[in-house]
Amino acid sequence: MFPGLPTASLTLTHLFSAPFHFSVPGYQRPYSWTTAEAGQLLEDVLGAAGLGQTGAEEPDYFLGTILLLDGTGGDLPKPKSREREPRFFEIIDGQQRLVTLAMLAGVLRDLGTERWLWGSRNRLDYLIAADAAAVKQLGRKYRIEVSAREQSFLETYAQTRGGSLTAPTIEVLSEAEERLLKVRDHFVRELSSLDEADRRRLTDYLCDQCHFVVVLTRDIDRAHRLFTVLNERGRALQRNDILKAELLKSIPEDRAAAALDKWDSAAGLLGANFETFFSHVFAIYGRGDTKIIAGVRRTIREVGGAEAFLNQVVEPLSKAYHTVLSAADVNLSIDPEARRYLVYLGRLPEGDWAPAAILAVHQYADDPKRATMLLKEIDRLVHLLRMLCLGAGKRARRLANAVQLIKAHAALRPGDGPFALTREEVRNISYHLRSMYRRDAQVCKQLLLRLNDELTRSATILDPKDYSVEHVLPQRPGATSEWRRWFADGEEREICTESLGNLVAVTQKQNDRARNQEFYRKREIYRGMDDDPPVLAITRDVVECNVWRAGDIRAREAKLLALMREIWGIDIAAMQGHGTRSDVA
Structure with missing residues (x-):
């Protein structure tokens, strides 16, 4: 398929070890995978590792072909190469998969509880961190580096030890950073549901039995042609x-x-x-x-x-x-x-x-x-x-x-x-309902739309893709905004912000317009313009309020929890206040 080009099948351990170090060239698009693509990758690997529904482990799992560029004219390092001098490759095709796998390794490492000196955590950390020679020669800290701003975010919230379990403090995230964060948090949720033994089993399978076909080119023009071939979408035999x-x-x-x-x-x-x-x-x-x-x-x-x-x-x-x-x-x-x-x-x-x-x-x-x-x-x-x-x-x-x-x-x-x-x-x-949006934005949206149907006593024909979740009390209100006066206590403001009672379903366009606006302005945006769809029932009660204080949020939360009891027969309200962060896992 690639005549005259160095090609090798490498496991993740071989690819993420000496002498390989990777960078994303500036002309590449930013990180663009969503939780759909990253979640599918994780689901596929879990299934192949025997941790899915069947419980049957496959002997190996093919992660696809990646294309690397090396302008030095060197050969492709072989599996178990003794070469220790760091080599730096540009990722021409495969950025999304490699960055996603680096984040997956970071989450698996940070969820581990064993000591650092041995075992899976240490093994995963070696995959993520650059070799000592690369650190000494060029100040490279991690095996994969992306664009400057994304790299800072990736380092802080995924690659650094413990970073994948840290909440960002940045007020405004770029689109790429938003995607990185959502994928990381999706991995945290999915992998937290596994026990420690299964996470170690997944680590070993990921490192030893998941492999890429790696193709090396030394010419940028040929790299571009190969990229086009690799991404051609012809109709394969179904x-x-x-x-x-x-x-x-x-x-x-x-x-x-x-x-x-x-x-x-x-x-x-x-x-x-x-x-x-x-x-x-x-x-x-x-x-x-x-x-x-x-x-x-x-x-x-x-x-x-x-x-x-x-x-x-x-x-x-x-x-x-x-x-x-x-x-x-x-x-x-x-x-x-x-x-x-x-x-x-x-x-x-x-x-x-x-x-x-x-x-x-x-x-x-x-x-x-x-x-x-x-x-x-x-x-x-x-x-x-x-x-x-x-x-x-x-x-x-x-x-x-x-x-x-x-x-x-x-x-x-x-x-x-x-x-x-x-x-x-x-x-x-x-x-989980105390901060459902933070835990899983998609599940939160699905819940709001389901409650919307119950409020209207009908099955509303709508597409969830047309709607997004909006925090009425903003997640990051401006320092001089009215929100800061209404919610002067920081702890209460955080609890109210994440409360189910503070969330509405609006179009993405309305969400973008609302952002950190004051409440009177948000109400007008929720009401919609001529080209906006009708206000959903789950949002209408907020539109009808004159102010939005802690008492309003608590009252709306109680109403929605009572609705959940009516729909599904579970008394969430009776549980509220009984669990703490220490006694609910």
């Missing part, structure tokens, strides 16, 4: 094409046309979601396969062959999945209550909840009352698990238990079995 061929090869010729019609009908019904559909099928069958083709082969064998797979799995479940995806379509014939819960669920990432919803819709098509009860319980559980700030793997395991009980026609009742929350879990939700 796995669905391979699956179809796999399925049809075992069906007798006289029945192949009918089988193909069923396959194409399901593919046409689901469109771009057809491949995702198979991941949900595996979850329903208790497999959770990360390898789709191998998973299909196994499921075909288990259900009795290709035709049985088409008739008993693909055809009925694809129709159920289409119902799940299309619930907001008023032309779809479906029970109104079931539609409401599917619309709520449809605003969330579907990876964990979709299998349970698909099975409930399919299995109880002739019993809409029970299907609706199950969808209500799934909606409740999924929202509460997110407020518990559980990692993706733990959420998937909890929902996999629900899937298997639904599949077994278990006599589940509301709040039974996997749908039940312990008192400790409710207590932890109560604790």
